[in-house]
Amino acid sequence: MIRASMNRVAFLCLLAGGCAIAFAPIFVRLADTGPVASAFWRCALAVPFLWIWVFAKARGDAVRVSIVPLALAGLFFASDLGVWHFSILFTSVANSTVLANLAPIFVTLAGWLFWRRKVTRTFLIGMFVAIAGMFVLVGPNFAAGGRPLVGDALGALTAVFYAGYFLAIKAARDARASTARLMAWSTTITAVALLPIALLMPQPFLPSSAAGWWVLLGLALISQVLGQGLIAYAFAHLPASLSSVSLLIQPVMAALFAWALFGEAIGPVQFTGAAIVLAGIWISRKGS
Numbered sequence: 001m002i003r004a005s006m007n008r009v010a011f012l013c014l015l016a017g018g019c020a021i022a023f024a025p026i027f028v029r030l031a032d033t034g035p036v037a038s039a040f041w042r043c044a045l046a047v048p049f050l051w052i053w054v055f056a057k058a059r060g061d062a063v064r065v066s067i068v069p070l071a072l073a074g075l076f077f078a079s080d081l082g083v084w085h086f087s088i089l090f091t092s093v094a095n096s097t098v099l100a101n102l103a104p105i106f107v108t109l110a111g112w113l114f115w116r117r118k119v120t121r122t123f124l125i126g127m128f129v130a131i132a133g134m135f136v137l138v139g140p141n142f143a144a145g146g147r148p149l150v151g152d153a154l155g156a157l158t159a160v161f162y163a164g165y166f167l168a169i170k171a172a173r174d175a176r177a178s179t180a181r182l183m184a185w186s187t188t189i190t191a192v193a194l195l196p197i198a199l200l201m202p203q204p205f206l207p208s209s210a211a212g213w214w215v216l217l218g219l220a221l222i223s224q225v226l227g228q229g230l231i232a233y234a235f236a237h238l239p240a241s242l243s244s245v246s247l248l249i250q251p252v253m254a255a256l257f258a259w260a261l262f263g264e265a266i267g268p269v270q271f272t273g274a275a276i277v278l279a280g281i282w283i284s285r286k287g288s
Contacts, residue, residue: 010237013230015249019228022253025088025096026261027219034203034210035085036194038219042081043191045220050184057180069175070182073168074189080161082194083154091151092258098274099155101250104281106163107132122286130280136273166235173236182232187224 009039024042031038080100087096105127112119172182207213 007237010234010258014234014238016054017227017230017234018249019253020230021223022250022257024219024223024227026222026255026257027215028085028088029258029262030215031219032208033130033205033216034198035089036082036201037198037203037205038216039078039081039085040191040194040198041216042219042224043077043187043194045217046224047184047191049178049187049221049225050187053180054178054184057178066175067185069168069172070177070185071189073182075188075193076161076168077186078190078193080158080165080192082149082197083096083161083244084158085133087151087154089151089157091148091155092270095148095152095270096155096158098277100158100162102130102156102281103162103166104276106160107166110163112178122283124287126280126283128280129283130277133273133278133280136269136276137195169232173232179233179236183225183229188226213248 027042028035028038031041033041083276084096085275108119108123109127169182169186172186173179207216
């Protein structure tokens with residue numbers, strides 16, 4: 001009974017975390033820094049708050065955890081953010097977010113390849129449905145080529161890095177790393193990894209106004225501290241596949257936010273493709 005209640009709370013936290021990180025592409029669009037710079041500031045501004053959290057609960061967190069899964073989580077997340085923030089600039093918020101959320105398929109495939117978890121026929125059907133939906137979703141951009149197609153390709157690559165991040169934080173949580181320690185270490189490593197790239201890129205590194213700093217602070221607190229923190233908490237109580245698929249709420253909310261703020265409408269073809277992708281990932285989860 002207690003376990004079922006904890007799983008229910010964890011699942012609700014997962015959904016709330018998915019809604020919080022859905023604000024990320026909105027903040028990136030509003031930021032007046034470059035894409036890698038906004039990814040760096042997302043983590044750098046979150047780091048002090050996360051370490052305060054660690055030190056505040058230090059007495060109750062005596063478990064020593066290997067730095068390896070924490071470092072991998074940080075490096076995968078750095079790759080994920082860097083690539084995804086570029087994709088948002090080249091393609092629509094809806095496309096980049098939906099494609100980045102193909103991560104559950106890669107999580108389940110990794111489980112089959114490296115941990116020999118069985119892959120059912122239902123999962124394979126779902127995977128092929130999701131891939132078909134992806135081609136429907138980006139079909140107009142294949143015809144157009146150029147920047148939209150590049151953005152969609154970067155969105156799909158983001159899913160691979162995001163899957164690696166999911167698996168790393170699941171390994172850390174299974175090793176009994178606390179949410180606070182996991183978030184503090186991984187976010188710090190992500191910021192350190194992104195800093196030299198952000199400085200070397202020909203893009204604005206610092207916001208040009210106080211309003212720009214507020215946008216970056218919102219990105220750090222809402223999408224990183226709150227959103228990723230809730231997701232990291234849930235990973236201790238739920239399977240990695242279920243945890244990753246929960247973020248399917250993110251593209252739906254991101255598309256709604258983009259429509260409300262930017263007037264970025266989704267046409268019938270993109271809407272159909274997105275629905276097929278979501279259905280395919282849902283079927284994959286049912287069969288994983």
